[in-house]
Amino acid sequence: MSTSPGQPIDPMDPFTPSPLNQLLYGHVYSASVRAVAVHRIPDLLADGPRTAGELAASAGLHATSLRRVLRVLAMHGLFTLDDKGAFALTEAGEQLRTDVPGSQHPMALLTTDEMFRRAATGITDTLRTGTTSFEVAYGVPFFTHLAASPADRELFDEGMASLSGRGAELLAESYAFPGSGTVVDVGGGRGGFLRAVLGREPALTGVLFDQPETVADHLLDVPEVRGRWSVAGGDFFSEVPAGGDLYLLKHILHDWNDEDCLRILGAVRRAAGPGKRLLVIDAVLPDNGAPHPAVELDIIMLMLVKGRERTAPEFEDLLARSGFRLNRVLPTPSLPSIIEAEAV
Incomplete structure (x- = not known):
C-alpha cells in the first residue's frame, strides 16, 4: 500500500480496495475459504472465540500461517478478530461448520475443488470456441467425468445435497x-x-x-x-x-x-x-x-x-x-x- 494512515487513498493505486481488486484476488479468497474448510476450523470455533495459536494446536497447523488466513477472511466477513487476538465465527462463517443444519461445508469443498479451479482457467478458450471450459480442461463433458470418477461424483452429490x-x-x-x-x-x-x-x-x-x-x-x-x-x-x-x-x-x-x-x-x-x-x-x-x-x-x-x-x-x-x-x-x-x- 503506497499510502500511510491518515493519507487520502489514491484511486489509481493498484492496491486500493476496489471492485476490480475484489475480482482480481477472488481466487485468493476462495482458496483461503477452502483451507479453513478442509481443516474444519469453523468446527473448532463452535464453542466460542479462540486465538490462532489455540486453533493451530488443536488442528495440528502452523499458527502464524493460520492467523494470516483467518485475518483475511475476517476482513471479508466470515470471522471476527478481537483486540485480544481471538477469532470468532460470524453468521456467514457459521455455515461452514459441519454440524449445523444446512451446512455449506460440502458446497465449499465442491466449488473450491480442482474441478472448478481447472474449469475456470478454460473460460479464455470458451470465449473463442464456445466449448465448456470444463471440457477444455478435462477433455470430456462434466457429467461424463463424474460418471467415471466415483470420488468426484460423491463430492458433487454431497454439495448438491447441501x-x-x-x-x-x-x-x-x-x-x-x-x-x-x-x-x-x-x-x-x-x-x-x-x-x-x-x-x-x-x-x-x-x-x-x-x-x-x-x-x-x-x-x-x-x-x-x-x-x-x-x-x-x-x-x-x-x-x-x-x-x-x-x-x-x-x-x-x-x-x-x-x-x-x-x-x-x-x-x-x-x-x-x-x-x-x-x-x-x-x-x-x-x-x-x-x-x-x-x-x-x-x-x-x-x-x-x-x-x-x-x-x-x-x-x-x-x-x-x-x-x-x-x-x-x-x-x-x-x-x-x-x-x-x-x-x-
Whole structure:
C-alpha cells in the first residue's frame, strides 16, 4: 500500500480496495475459504472465540500461517478478530461448520475443488470456441467425468445435497402442494427436496427418480415420510416414471442446452397425462439486464455444462414446444423461482 494512515487513498493505486481488486484476488479468497474448510476450523470455533495459536494446536497447523488466513477472511466477513487476538465465527462463517443444519461445508469443498479451479482457467478458450471450459480442461463433458470418477461424483452429490436443507424447506413452503396424489421428482438427487415436500403433506406420496447410483444414497428413510416414497433409477432423457399427478424438475433444465431440455421435457410430457402439472424450479433471469445473483450462476453453467440460466419467456418457449402451457412464475425467498406449467 503506497499510502500511510491518515493519507487520502489514491484511486489509481493498484492496491486500493476496489471492485476490480475484489475480482482480481477472488481466487485468493476462495482458496483461503477452502483451507479453513478442509481443516474444519469453523468446527473448532463452535464453542466460542479462540486465538490462532489455540486453533493451530488443536488442528495440528502452523499458527502464524493460520492467523494470516483467518485475518483475511475476517476482513471479508466470515470471522471476527478481537483486540485480544481471538477469532470468532460470524453468521456467514457459521455455515461452514459441519454440524449445523444446512451446512455449506460440502458446497465449499465442491466449488473450491480442482474441478472448478481447472474449469475456470478454460473460460479464455470458451470465449473463442464456445466449448465448456470444463471440457477444455478435462477433455470430456462434466457429467461424463463424474460418471467415471466415483470420488468426484460423491463430492458433487454431497454439495448438491447441501443446497437442500433450509433451501428445500423455503421452496416447499412457497407452493401449495396437493394434499394427496403422487409427486415425481425427476432428477431429484438424493431426495432432500422431495422429503421436504412430503413432510408438509401427510397424505402425499412421492417417487424419487435419478441415476441409480445417486438414488441408492437417498435421504428419504426418515420417520416423518415413512411408507410414502419409492425410488427409481434411470435416464430422464428417455423415460421417467408415469402416473404422477405432479412432476418436479428442480435445478435440472439449467444444466442443459435447449435441445437437451426439449428431450427431458418430452420424456416428462409422455409420462404426464393432460392437465397434470409440472414445476420447473430454476433461477429466472430478468429480461431487462438488471443485476441478479443467477448471472454469476450462469458463468458456472458456462464453465461446467452446456446449459445456462434463462428468462421467463425462454422457459415459456421451451415448455410450449414440449406440450406444456406456462401458468405462472412464483418468486420464492430462495434464489430459484417456481415455474408452474400444465400438460396440454
